[in-house]
Amino acid sequence: MTDLAAALRTPRGIVTLVLLVLLAVLPLLTQAFDQRYLLSVGTRVLIWAIAAVSLNLILGYGGMVSFGHAVFFGTGGYAIGILAHHGIASGWIQWPVAIAASALWALVVGALSLRTRGLYFIMITLAFAQLVYYVGVGLEAYGADDGLNISRSRFAGLIDLRDKAAFYWLCFALLCATLWFCSRFANSRFGLVIRGAKSNELRMAALGFPVFRYRLAAFTIAGAFGGLSGILMANDGAYISPAMMSWVKSGDLIVIVVLGGMGTLFGPIYGTIAFFLLEESLKPLLDLLHRGWGEYWQIVFGPMLVLIALYARGGIDSLMGRNRG
Numbered sequence: 001m002t003d004l005a006a007a008l009r010t011p012r013g014i015v016t017l018v019l020l021v022l023l024a025v026l027p028l029l030t031q032a033f034d035q036r037y038l039l040s041v042g043t044r045v046l047i048w049a050i051a052a053v054s055l056n057l058i059l060g061y062g063g064m065v066s067f068g069h070a071v072f073f074g075t076g077g078y079a080i081g082i083l084a085h086h087g088i089a090s091g092w093i094q095w096p097v098a099i100a101a102s103a104l105w106a107l108v109v110g111a112l113s114l115r116t117r118g119l120y121f122i123m124i125t126l127a128f129a130q131l132v133y134y135v136g137v138g139l140e141a142y143g144a145d146d147g148l149n150i151s152r153s154r155f156a157g158l159i160d161l162r163d164k165a166a167f168y169w170l171c172f173a174l175l176c177a178t179l180w181f182c183s184r185f186a187n188s189r190f191g192l193v194i195r196g197a198k199s200n201e202l203r204m205a206a207l208g209f210p211v212f213r214y215r216l217a218a219f220t221i222a223g224a225f226g227g228l229s230g231i232l233m234a235n236d237g238a239y240i241s242p243a244m245m246s247w248v249k250s251g252d253l254i255v256i257v258v259l260g261g262m263g264t265l266f267g268p269i270y271g272t273i274a275f276f277l278l279e280e281s282l283k284p285l286l287d288l289l290h291r292g293w294g295e296y297w298q299i300v301f302g303p304m305l306v307l308i309a310l311y312a313r314g315g316i317d318s319l320m321g322r323n324r325g
Contacts, residue, residue, distance in 0.1 A: 012320040016266050019273075024172055027165040039164055045276050046171040047232045052256045052268035053178050054225030059254070060263035061186060062218055063198035067122045067250050068109070068129025072223040074136065074245025075102045076230030081240035082142060084150040091153030091161075099227045105132075106223020110216045126247060136242035147241025150234065161235050171232055175269075178225060183265055185221075194218050195263075259308060261317025270316040278304070 022029075023042065030039040051073055058064040079098035088094065113124040142148045152161040161167050185191045197204045197211045205211050234240050243249070252275070260271025278301055283294035308315065 015320065016269070019269070020176070024169075027168050031165075036164075039168060041276060041280060043164070043168050043171055043236055045272050046168070046175050047229050047236060048253075048256065048276070049269050049272040050171075050175050050178050050232070051226055051229035051253055052260070052272050053175075053182055054222045054229065055253050056257050056262065056264075056268045057182060057185065057222045057225070058215075058218055059257055060261075060267070061191060061198065062194045062215060064114070064215065064219065065122050065254075066113075066125045066219075066222075067247065067254070068125035068127075069222070069226055069253050070247070070249035071109075071129035071132045071245045072102045072106055072226030073230040073233065073249065074132065074240075074242070075105050075223075076227030077234035077240045077244050078136065078142070078230075079227070080153065080231050080234045081148055081150045084153075085142060085148065089151055089154045091155045094153050095231055098231050099224050102227020102230065103220050103224040106226070107216070107220045110219035110223075114212060114215050114219065126250070129245060129247060129250060133242050133245050133247075136245065143241065145242060147239055147243070149239055152235045152238055153231075167236065171236075174228065174232070178228075179265065179269075181225075186265065190214065190217070255305060259305060259315055261315030264314075264317040267315055267317040270320075274316060 023046070026042045027039055030036055030042075051069070054072075055066065055069045058066060076098040079101045080094050083089075083094050083097065109125065109128045113121050113128070116124060136142075137145045155161070159166050159170060161170070186195070193204060193209050193211070193214045197209075197215065201211055230244065233244065256271040256275050257268055258271070259274055260269065261267030279297060282297035282300055286293035286297055286300065
């Protein structure tokens, strides 16, 4: 039995399993109740959950506070968009290239930033992210700040990404695969070294583990999964823009991971669902109070996040009973 299966056998795991089942049948529910918009929201939840899981690999398990994780999100999306713009529409080519580009950029950023600690690490990851962001803004051939409409990836004879339900289930399958990988990672020898270095780096180094190499490998893997979520986002909207990799998106990802519970297997899913539920409910609620107030939903969301940080320091996951990795 895998670690993921074992986690799902706990009482809180059963709740999570029910949640996953509801996500799995969401296209059927939205069709039955004629709520197609909810399918769009659900697709965004799945894509952002994959990105959150990828950040949790380094932030939650490794203690690496990357404030530029959205750059891998954007790198994957732009790789898809640029190839599509030049007539390369096959997903069998686009997706491996996009994931490789994200992983390679993560390798470069990690090789430089992981030599620092604390605030310096945060600022360097942010600086690299802003560098790529402004490169995207300056790419006139690919829409610059306005972005670029693209064609969706094609997998001839396998799946049509223009089919909203089929695309949703693809995202769901990839989320499940990402969770499985994360469960194996957290409890593997490699993952235990990463988690041990978070607690006491000097002790792990004294035991003979090359901590820098382990962290760099974890950072690169997280970048690859971040690129995967960017691929899905680009295909979801058939659109790319520099906004995909702005520091605001990186901040949102950190909020999602902290909200759900850092260093936990299902925390990123809880955080993503809570984040989008609050966004989708606060906007119309505030608009009911006064027209136009919905645009400022984060003013209400901010204090709510502070309360969670004060009274549920392990995030939503801690409210359901601690069950790490």
